Amino acid sequence: MEQPTLTRRSILRMLGLGTLGAIAGGGITQRVTSNWYRALLNAPNNPMQGVQVPVATHTTASGIKIHHIQTGYVAVKTAHREYDGPDGRGIPAIVFDRQWTDWMPISVWVIEHPEGVIVVDTGETERATRSGYHQGGDAFFYGSFLRFALTKEDEVGPQMATLGIPTNEVRWVVQTHLHGDHMGGMGEFTRAEFFVAREDYPQSTGALPYHYPDWLDPRFSNFSTNPIASFQGSQPITKAGDVFIVPTPGHSLGHQSVVLRDGDTHYFFAGDTSFDDIQLLGSITAGIVADPATSRSSLKLIRDYCEMFDTVYLPSHDPESRSRLLTKSFTKV
Numbered sequence: 001m002e003q004p005t006l007t008r009r010s011i012l013r014m015l016g017l018g019t020l021g022a023i024a025g026g027g028i029t030q031r032v033t034s035n036w037y038r039a040l041l042n043a044p045n046n047p048m049q050g051v052q053v054p055v056a057t058h059t060t061a062s063g064i065k066i067h068h069i070q071t072g073y074v075a076v077k078t079a080h081r082e083y084d085g086p087d088g089r090g091i092p093a094i095v096f097d098r099q100w101t102d103w104m105p106i107s108v109w110v111i112e113h114p115e116g117v118i119v120v121d122t123g124e125t126e127r128a129t130r131s132g133y134h135q136g137g138d139a140f141f142y143g144s145f146l147r148f149a150l151t152k153e154d155e156v157g158p159q160m161a162t163l164g165i166p167t168n169e170v171r172w173v174v175q176t177h178l179h180g181d182h183m184g185g186m187g188e189f190t191r192a193e194f195f196v197a198r199e200d201y202p203q204s205t206g207a208l209p210y211h212y213p214d215w216l217d218p219r220f221s222n223f224s225t226n227p228i229a230s231f232q233g234s235q236p237i238t239k240a241g242d243v244f245i246v247p248t249p250g251h252s253l254g255h256q257s258v259v260l261r262d263g264d265t266h267y268f269f270a271g272d273t274s275f276d277d278i279q280l281l282g283s284i285t286a287g288i289v290a291d292p293a294t295s296r297s298s299l300k301l302i303r304d305y306c307e308m309f310d311t312v313y314l315p316s317h318d319p320e321s322r323s324r325l326l327t328k329s330f331t332k333v
Helices: 010-020 024-042 089-095 137-145 155-165 277-280 292-308 321-326
Strands: 056-059 066-076 104-113 116-120 144-149 170-174 193-196 243-247 255-263 265-271 311-316
Touching: 024 311, 066 265, 066 321, 089 311, 104 155, 104 321, 137 144, 265 292, 277 292, 277 311, 292 311
Parallel strands: 116 170, 170 193, 265 311
Antiparallel strands: 056 066, 066 104, 066 144, 104 116, 243 255, 255 265
């Protein structure tokens, strides 16, 4: 008889409940968070001691502006980013890993489209660096296995202000998924229509539903029609059909990506389908994925897409995504 697989959700539940059960009032988890944050502030290579990363802008052949906004940095355990062990054992690998990755960007993408401004993900909030922001089991996992570095000025709202784009004038926001570092700025976009995945909303492992805006009433992406290239379905955003959402589950059960088609060039805003293009090309999964097999299938679909079209592949935490956008560098399979 086949043995049941330990899923990311079940392992997180065991770790979170087991740890919190031994912690009266959550005091230790809060001290863990505050201790690493104090150490971060005193670290010699702390990115918060440097200059804020300016917004980068690329203008497509048809005149559409794409802005890259970096809402600070995140560091994770190496097994979180890349894991080659048996499926279903990624979370324990993260827990027992002693090595941290380099600091990685937390990306937000802003598309100035003739039909309206589109924002892909909303980045992290400075509040994530404070004790008490993450609750319950999230306080243990986020406080122990992720590190964030950003200030209030790094958040998506203040940075969009430097572009002269008021957040209340954004027409659409697409959440690739609802993990904290991708949804921290949701509250800025009070008039936007939000696209989210039904499988991820309202609750998915790693999501922070207690920080969703009270007014949030998202539209669920529908992939039952509009096949495009290697994807059996897509969700159009613009009437022109040049911006659309495709399903790329695996990292979360409902993970989705956004594509801007500009003539012969396709810009693929990939969220956390992979941490960089090397992982895409090598079909390398991360330890944090909810479903490794599904993640590999999504990576295969994206590689097929890159074979069919000249594609600028833009995952959220890849330090090279910014330069890949500015130089319009294609990912070659």
